[in-house]
Amino acid sequence: MRHYDLVVLGAGSGNMLLxxxxxxxxxxxxxxxxxxxxxxxxxxxxxxxxxxxxDAAEDARAAERLGVRTSVAPVDWKAVRDRVFSRIDPLHESAVDYRRKNGVDVYTEEARFVAPKVLQVKDERITADTFAVAVGSRPVIPDIPGLETVAYHTSDTIMRIDDLPPMAVIGGGFIAAEFGHVFSAFGTDITIVQRGPRLLMAEDEQVSARFTKLASQRHRVLLDAEVTSVEPRGDGVAATVVCPDGEHVIEANLLLVCVGRRPNTDRLGAVAGGLELDEHGHIAADSAYRTSVPGVWALGDAVNHFQLKHMANAESRLVRHNILHPQDVRTLTNRVAPPAVFTSPQIASVGLTEQEARRDKVDYRTSVRDYADTAYGWALEDTTGFAKVLADPAERTILGAHIIGPQAATLIQPLIQAMAMGLTVDQVGHEVLYIHPALTEVVEQALLAL
Known part of the structure; x- marks a missing residue:
């Protein structure tokens, strides 16, 4: 057996650790x-x-509202696709070469624990004093009768298709929202089948409701609907869908399945390796990311439920410190995990939603400010975007923030920092200058209203 000081499993955020x-x-x-x-x-x-x-195609089509006459020729999908992957695909080999040239052994076969801190990699067993498990996650494949008989795509494969036929999307989360925007902007007819009453159910219900309304103007959206079976039909697929008004058959040339993701720990031999798992298959770890096996750490989608790259990056930095400085083990000082959905309109959030505050009986006050109430919102002719902030009426700190509209993922950043630093709405609203007439005034106005 070959022995190492440190073995990293997974070269996503795990690769950043070294x-x-x-x-x-x-x-x-x-x-x-x-x-x-x-x-x-x-x-x-x-x-x-x-x-x-x-976004470029959609903005061009929408420019007429500003008095700019434009037209968009059919989008060259293959040119768009090839631009993306001509930049991304070469990075793998260069990363492997870089590691090997710098003295890191790289194993490119799947590995499984056969005992605590003993790894089987093809025909070889390796051991280490320390392991960092960062094996990530993959799309969930739902148990839908007939799914195995049709050619379907997940987020792993959809971006490499050769053309853009009409497509049906099973799922109403962030992946459906983003790809629905991309493919409809490129001229594709989209049908979304969502089990819940709204799209983006994890978002604040006011944001979710607004996005569902807007998405329904672009796509065919079936809510409270369930796909009960699929089968091949012609050059595509037919899906039987049960809706509140009865059963429908949806036909499309392409089927995209995006109903969630699952950790890859089932491929790791985690139980044989002595690693405790939670009910969702994530590795159980403490606040310092130590697992149930001394010397084994875990990070990213394998251990947390956030499925956020920026959280995994923060965990990678923390685990690096803790491995190198075992006498000075640290934990993440901030557990606020802000997600963003790069759809149209863009969405970003942090902290409590209003429905969570009600459910948990958290005392709160809230304010909502429309983009249209700001000068830059006027310039954009935006009539649907808004910023929403929830605050603790006693402590006057921010409990949550939710933005839907242009630049939402950027606009929310000062609110994330305020929450991380424990600042009050008074401090962030009154003691900070907001550039006029920048779009950040929508955040300022929401804070001042509190």
Whole structure:
């Protein structure tokens, strides 16, 4: 058996863990797929490159409201796709070469624990004093009768298709919202089948309701609906869908399944490795990201439920420190995990939603400010965007914030920082200058209203 000081399982955020501070140690990375993980290869980065192109097409079509006469020729999908992956695909080999040239052993086969801190990699067993488990997650494949008989796509494969036929989307979360925006902006007819009463059910209900209304103007959206079976039909697929008004058959050339993600721990032999798992298959770890096996740490989608790259990056930095400084173990000082949905309109959130505050009987006050109430909102001719802030009436601190509209993921950042630093709405609203007439005034006005 080959022995290491440190073995990292997973080369997404796990690859970020290794820096020059580990140069004196014998290290290895195990990655059976592509370096960069989901984010670089089939998630955050390529999808946002597509979103940028979709935004450009959508903005051009919408420019007439500003007095600008434009037209959009059919989008060259293959040119858009090839621009994205011509930049991304070469990065895997260069990352592997970089690690090997700098003394890190790279294993490209799938690995499983056969005992605590003993890893089987193809025909070889390796051990280590320390392991960092960052094996990520993958799309959930629902148990729908007939699904195995049709050619369907997930977020792993949808961005590499050759053309853009009419498509049906099973799921109403952030992946459906983002790809619905991308493909409809490129001229594709979209049907979304959502089990719940609204799209983006994890968002604040006011944001979710607004987005559902807007999405329903662009796509065919079936709510409170369930796909009970699928079957091949012609060059595509037919899905039987049960809706409140009865049973429908939805036909499309392409089927996209996006009903959630699951941790890859079932492929890791976690139980044989002595790792405790929660009911969802995530590795159980303490606030310092130590697992049930001494010397084994975990980070990213394998351990947390956020499925956020920025959270995994923060965890990678923390685990790096804790491995190198076992006498000074740290925990994340801020557990506020803000997500954003790069759809149209853009959505960002942090902290409590109003429905969560009601459910948990949290005393709160809230204010909502429309983009249209600001000078820049006027300039945009925006009539649907708003910023919403929830605050504790006694402590006067921010409990949550939710924005739907242009630049939402950027606009929410000062509210994230205020929550992380424990600032009051008075401090952030009154003691900070907001540039006029920038769009940040929608945040300022929401705070002043509190």
């Amino acid at each position: 820096n020059e501070e580990f140069d004196h140690l014998r290290t290895a990375i195990v990655e059976p797929d592509r370096f960069g993980g989901t984010c670089l290869n089939r998630g955050c980065i390529p999808s946002k490159m597509f979103v940028i192109a979709a």
